[in-house]
Each structure stands twice: as structure tokens, then as C-alpha cells.
Amino acid sequence: MKSADFQPATLAAHGCGHTDPVHGAIVPPIQPSTTYERDPDYQLINQARLYSRADNPNYDACEALLTELEGGAASLVFSSGMAAATAVFQALASGDHVIVPPVFYWALRNWLFGFGARWGLKVETVDTTQPALVAAALKPGVTKLIWIETPANPNLAVADIAALAEIAHAAGARLAVDSTFATPVHSQPLALGADLVMHSATKYLNGHSDVVAGTLTTRAADDHWQRLKLVRGQVGGVLGPFEAWLLQRGMRTLFVRVERQSRNAQRIAERFASHVAIRAALYPGLPSHPGHAIAAKQMRGGFGGMLSLRVHGGAPAALNVARKVQLWKRATSLGGVESLIEHRASVESPGSGTPDDLLRLSTGIEDAGDLIADLEQALG
């Protein structure tokens, strides 16, 4: 199957067209071996692998498919989204200046301002929804990376990927995008000029709340990418073969899941934007969202399955809604086929800045009417 001939949804469904050359099986086998034999001349057989802390045959299908879906040059899978994201920063040097938004995945922010700062990274917070502010904060030659997340967790803020890529490149910096919420179904940051795309594959890529994994895809197999590969092999944030196999299986249904999740989220956002108990519905698919125009320009086919609702009455009211839902599950994480609701401020560390009246909703693939009815009774 020549990938150029097919649409991304087709490539995903076929898992990049793998057929087992030995048995004709249409799904890949699981290869648990940690090591690989050498021939009597001490050469690796078939130029094969050396040791499973560097990579594993079960990564091949995931990485090849993701590279196709993102339109990149190469991909790497990691043991978690955090392992993937932190590798990007570990491939930088002490003293490098990096720009991050005020709101992004809180565990990564904690790591950057804790370990990253101790390790010598100069981390600066700039409102990345305002490209002019980013341009003013860039230090040519010193700023090595702009990190953005769009739509962002949990306020759904939208950053202009194309504008930020241009600004970054003019100053000799790279742009990395955490595209976990957008998924390759709705967004291809590399085509807009970004240098790296990261996913918490724990979320939509796997989609079944049963694997922790992360991915990176690069636009060019350049020196930074070579360092990233080294980081994975040396630090050892490698995915187990079974998890990689589950991930490639999950990715085959990515498009049907995400299309349904986004439709459900759009309907829920529209229904509750004007509900008497709701202060604000945060969803980039709503024309009232401050990032709607940019989201409409850089996303296609929908705006993702994530939304946040801010309720009147502060934390007690928000927690009361979470208490009363019967179908939505009270749990952290997102991107699975089942809908989850989370009072984010209870989960993040104090001072995270997340409003305490905010409920983050990860919309699943259930019937939209059932999801709406459950929220209505919980808000009523």
C-alpha cells in the first residue's frame, strides 16, 4: 500500500498496511525480546536491533503510522507523554532559554520550573495566544524552544501555530506543539511550520484508558532529533512491547472515535453555553471562544472532544455537579471512549491558577443525548 494514495483515516484503519511476511497475519505480532543475536562474525543479524532500551519492533507500526498522520519525517514512542515531553527539554543545553504559556499540562510545568530550572534551563512564561508578546520575549541565539499546547489543558486556549512558527524560526528557535487535545484527526502542526509534535498517547491515540504512552514526531530528522533519540535510549523512557502493540491497535480506530467525540463535545458546548447554571463554556468550536477564528483556521473537521464548563457558585457548586453525575465518570485523564468529568483544581497543586469553578469534560463516544441529559440533571 503506497501511503501517498490514501487518506489518513484509511492509513490508520489499516495500521499502515502491515502484513506479517512469515504467516500472512494482518496484525503485527508482539516481540518481547530484550536482546538480539549476532552472527559468528559478530554482526547484528539483518542489521537488526541491539537491545530493547533503544527500540523494539513493536514501535515500528506506531511510529510509521504517526509519521504519516502528522506528515513528519520520523516519530518516536515513549513510556508516557511526560517522558516524550521532558525528552524535548533534555535534548537542550543548560542555559538555553525556552518560552512556555501560562497554562499548559500542569505536571510538565511543575517539572520544568522544578527540575528544568535546577538543571539550568531558563524557562519564561509568555502568553502564547499573543504572538507579538512572544516575538518581544524571544532572545535570538539564546531562545532555543517555544513550547505550546493547543487547545490547552484545561482552559482550551488556542495558540496560532503558523504565526508562532514564523516568529520562532526568524530567531533561530524551534516550535514544539503538545497536540494531545487536537489529535492528528483535527490538526497537523508540522504542516503549519511547527518543528515537533508531542502527544500524550495515553489519551486519544490509544483511546481506551488502558495504556500510558507518549509520542514525538519531527518535521526534519535534524541534530535535535538525533539528540532526542539518544535521550530515549539513554534515559530509558521506553514503552513495553505489549503497550506498543495495544497503542497501534488503538490508533486504528482513531478517526471514528475522535470524529464522534468532537461531534458530542460540540453539541454539549452549544447546549450548555447558555444554561442558567453555567458561567462560561470553554470550547474552541463555539464562535464566542476567543480562539475560535484561529482554531477554525488551523483545525479541520472539528474542535476536539475536550471542553470545560465554569459553573456559577464556585468550588462547592462545581463539586456538587461532579457528585451528582451518574453517566459521566469522576476520574482524571481524557481521550477514552467513556466520558470523564474532573474538578481540575482538586487534582492540580495549590496555586495552579485553574479556577475552582471549572469542570473539565472529556467527551466519550456515548450517545450525545444521554450525556446531555446526565449533565442537565446534575446541574438542575
Ligand SMILES: *Cc1c(COP(=O)(O)O)cnc(C)c1O
Ligand atoms: C496527559 C497529558 C500529558 C502527559 O501525558 P502522560 O501520558 O500522562 O504522561 C501531557 N500533555 C497533555 C495535554 C495531557 O493531557
